[in-house]
Amino acid sequence: MADKKKFDFRRIKQHHLFLPIICLIVVLLSNLIKTPDFFSISIRDGVLYGYIIDVINRASELVILAVGMTLVTAASGGQDISVGAVMAVAAAVCCQILSGGQTSVDVMQSPLIIAVIAAVLAAALCGAFNGFLVSHLNIQPMVATLILYTAGRGIAQLITQGQITYIRDNAYSMWGSALPNLIFPLPVYFAIVVVVIVSIILKKSALGLYIESVGINANASRLIGLNARRIKFITYVICGVLAGIAGFVASSRIYSADANNIGLNLEMDAILAVALGGNILSGGKFSIAGSVIGAYTIQALTTTLYAMSVSSDQLPVYKAIVVVIIVTMQSPVFQKYVNKIKLNRAMAKEKQRRGNAV
Amino acid sequence: MKKRFLSMLMASAMCLSLAACGGGANNDGGGSAASGSGTGGGDELITVGFSQVGAESDWRTANTESMKSTFSEENGYKLIFDDAQQKQENQITAIRNFIQQDVDYIMLAPVTETGWDTVLQEAYDAGIPVIIVDRMVDVSDEELYTSWIGTDALLEGRKAAEWLNAYATAKGWDASEINIAHIQGTMGSTAQIGRTQGLEEGIEKYGWNLLSQQCGEFTQAKGQEVMESMLKQYDNINVVYCENDNEAFGAIDAIEAAGKKVGTDIKNGEILVISFDTTNAGLTDVLEGKIVCNVECNPLHGPRAEELIKAMEAGEEVEKLTYVDEEIFAYDDTVKSVTATNSLDKEGEYAVTKLTQEILDGRAY
The missing domain is CATH 3.40.50.2300 (Response regulator)
Structure with a gap:
């Protein structure tokens, strides 16, 4: 019996999500030291309220981005660093259509659905541009997406004419806030829907398998009849679309399009989420679940530091330290090293035991 | 041969991008340029380069608007406006561009206080007076800027x-x-x-x-x-x-x-x-x-900035610190x-x- 239990634990330990989950739990539990009521959840107007809910709510955009980033990473072995800027473009398109060209309106000037579709289409176009550069011109992903990384916010500013466009209409701002009796704030549902839909597509079609195969060896995939180019292209378009959705969520939170700040530095967090989720950044096998957990870990860290009242100018330092520790823990070299120490210790023990026996 | 072709290509690309920059700046600078050019007459326009932080808030937009409306061609100015999108490196590049274009005055609304010594020294060496707008700069030698206008x-x-x-x-x-x-x-x-x-x-x-x-x-x-x-x-x-x-x-x-x-x-x-x-x-x-x-x-710094520039044009000494009400x-x-x-x-x-x-x-x- 005992033997079987041990066996099970080892299997859990070897599961690819084991370390990401442990990291998330450790980050969350560290709150018990300074903020014992971190885990307390109350209900206000039928909506859950508490630090944990903040983590889940605030991480929504990052989760959506991380899903797209995972696919791009897996297929092309590189990252799309333009997602933050694409978010700003989508938000700008959405708000500009809703405001009908004004800087601040109290009532939406055009139907929300049209604005959202246009925003997502604009983001998809950005994704297609990135995808074309990467898959058809074979430009390094990081270099190809650098173009929109720098130009994207400029485009967004051009669309909003350098202003912050405000849509002070409840029908818009409700998408970024909590509605009574819906348990979670709305952005959470966006994240859930995105994760579920993408997972279903990957599971039900062979796309997931194709992406992995292209990521592992694009040439071999081409030789067995996969259109490697098209698959890479598709992942970038998906990534763009998701960035567009994230942009809409971020913009509805502040009922405005702030071209300079929406999604600022979020691309780096998204890449980090992919890495924290145990995915290999050079492509191939991937785990959406891992990236999602990674995204929640990053937001948990931010919220934790807020809860601990860490002085704001020191915040990035703490974040960096924790990230370094987590990434090191997950690196294969470090794990090998730990295993070696364990082995040595076990051997020394064994030796001692034998010595004693003799 | 290939190398030469490449360098030619690069050079032409550079020219093109420079031309594009110039065009953009003109468009930004004189919102009312088309209507004003006729009345400008034979007077020399005073060229002012303005590096703005960005458009992060309504305040900033009002500040930009105040500058743009004050330094219009009707008033005898040519404003080269640069939006730095919250990045100091963009502002440093913008100032270097202003120096190369040999503007008469540089106005800088800095994104942070520190890190301006080198580029302001370059402007000083080029003999271009620098007016700091809004936020202050922290430089080792106060001579590097002529005056500061802003809020207290x-x-x-x-x-x-x-x-x-x-x-x-x-x-x-x-x-x-x-x-x-x-x-x-x-x-x-x-x-x-x-x-x-x-x-x-x-x-x-x-x-x-x-x-x-x-x-x-x-x-x-x-x-x-x-x-x-x-x-x-x-x-x-x-x-x-x-x-x-x-x-x-x-x-x-x-x-x-x-x-x-x-x-x-x-x-x-x-x-x-x-x-x-x-x-x-x-x-x-x-x-x-x-x-x-x-x-x-108060974001309406334009009029105060114009007062300063007029005083300098007349050869007067200007105050180091000017506050708006x-x-x-x-x-x-x-x-x-x-x-x-x-x-x-x-x-x-x-x-x-x-x-x-x-x-x-x-x-x-």
Whole structure:
């Protein structure tokens, strides 16, 4: 019996999500030291309220981005660093259509659905541009997406004419806030829907398998009849679309399009989420679940530091330290090293035991 | 052969991009260029390069507009406007471009205080006077810039603190009952340093409780996120001191989402919001009583900048520090005026205006 239990634990330990989950739990539990009521959840107007809910709510955009980033990473072995800027473009398109060209309106000037579709289409176009550069011109992903990384916010500013466009209409701002009796704030549902839909597509079609195969060896995939180019292209378009959705969520939170700040530095967090989720950044096998957990870990860290009242100018330092520790823990070299120490210790023990026996 | 072709290609690409930059700047600079060029006559235009931080807030937009309308071609200026999108490296590039284009004056609204020595030295060596706008620069040699125009952030902070004290006294609140949550601006910016110091002096002087201090980076999204966290941490916050209106909007959203109310009745659980910048949207909130006190940070620097440039054109010496006049707006008239000391250690009495719809409608921004 005992033997079987041990066996099970080892299997859990070897599961690819084991370390990401442990990291998330450790980050969350560290709150018990300074903020014992971190885990307390109350209900206000039928909506859950508490630090944990903040983590889940605030991480929504990052989760959506991380899903797209995972696919791009897996297929092309590189990252799309333009997602933050694409978010700003989508938000700008959405708000500009809703405001009908004004800087601040109290009532939406055009139907929300049209604005959202246009925003997502604009983001998809950005994704297609990135995808074309990467898959058809074979430009390094990081270099190809650098173009929109720098130009994207400029485009967004051009669309909003350098202003912050405000849509002070409840029908818009409700998408970024909590509605009574819906348990979670709305952005959470966006994240859930995105994760579920993408997972279903990957599971039900062979796309997931194709992406992995292209990521592992694009040439071999081409030789067995996969259109490697098209698959890479598709992942970038998906990534763009998701960035567009994230942009809409971020913009509805502040009922405005702030071209300079929406999604600022979020691309780096998204890449980090992919890495924290145990995915290999050079492509191939991937785990959406891992990236999602990674995204929640990053937001948990931010919220934790807020809860601990860490002085704001020191915040990035703490974040960096924790990230370094987590990434090191997950690196294969470090794990090998730990295993070696364990082995040595076990051997020394064994030796001692034998010595004693003799 | 191949190399030569490549270098030619690169060179032509560079020319093209330069031309594109020039074109863009012209478009940005003279919004009314088309109508003004006829009346300009034979006069030489004074070329002014202006490196603006970005368009992060309504305030900044008003500031940009003020500059653009003042330095128009009708008034005898050619303004080359550069939007740095919150990046210091963009501003440094812009200043170097201005020097290369040999402009007559450079105006710089710096994103942070430090790191300007090298590029300002270059402008100084080129003999181009530099006017610093809004935020201050921290350079080893003050000769590197000719003059500074801006708002007195420390005075603004002191005004707000004095107002809070006067308001609390008038309402009969004890200092120990006042629990402040402080949402700071982008760390290191002049506005943040001055406004934070103003509040901290007030806390020391009057003995209020400072519960929490966090950075909201002058944006609505961060202000909302930070406030959300503070509300969970402390049950008894009754004053929120936001360092600009955008942060205040975010904070108000977070307060309302948490099921609390903003207002003046702090004895009954309402939260009093103090803010800065007096943007149009910010003052609308003052009118509704969501923000109770809003200290102006006047963005209309154009006229003062023009005065300076005119003085320099006439060969006069100009003051190193120039402040623009700023007001205080409040929801009610409990406090009529406050006494505060400005950065030049001059004490003055400043009237507090009770905001009405007429005043709001009559404002330029």
